[in-house]
Amino acid sequence: MDKSESLQEMQAEVDAYIKQFKAGYFSPLSQMARLTEEVGELAREINHYYGEKPKKSDEQPKTVEEELGDVLFVTLIMANSLSIDLTEVFNRNMKKFNQRDNYRFERKDGKTHD
Template sequence: MNTAYTTKEIQARVDAYISQFKEGYFSPLSMLARMTEEVGELAREVNHTYGEKPKKASEDANTIEDELGDIIFVMTCFANSLNIDLSEAFEKSMTKFETRDKDRWTKKTQEDLHND
């Protein structure tokens, strides 16, 4: 599966899915709880993959990719429920990082870039 989606397409697809249910989007507080649950599941997968805690034989074979996908879904639900355009939110965030943190870390030299 090699599909690329724009944020607008992601938001539209999630909205089409959620719109078919009478319950619709959860409240912001419930969305935050869902997001926290999903981030916890991601942490668990990272710990199983890169940490010292192996999975039990009885545990599902989730992957970091699966958990990141779940986070994208819940984040999109959260944004949609509050009428937030994820592209605009991302642009604001990147502008903040590119200005505030532009000199925070050691930049790669031309040689570093060539060796990558």
């Protein structure tokens, strides 16, 4: 069954998952290493599908979607371990982008900076 979850619900679900293990959350440095690894795997998939580097015949099939999911999962873990509410962060960032970058690129509605 497909479900739509808020970032807060996703963070809570990941927290419940991590708390079932004795190791719990790893250090921020270990998490950063894992996030870097996952972003590298995402880059590799992007390169296979949209770049000039085809997959080797013996490489396991993976998808950009799968790798983005891994990046999201590790991001949720990192945010939880650092007590960061990603919904609040997202809202602040969107406010910043909507103010700072509102006219940075050519708009479809033709509006220009006042």
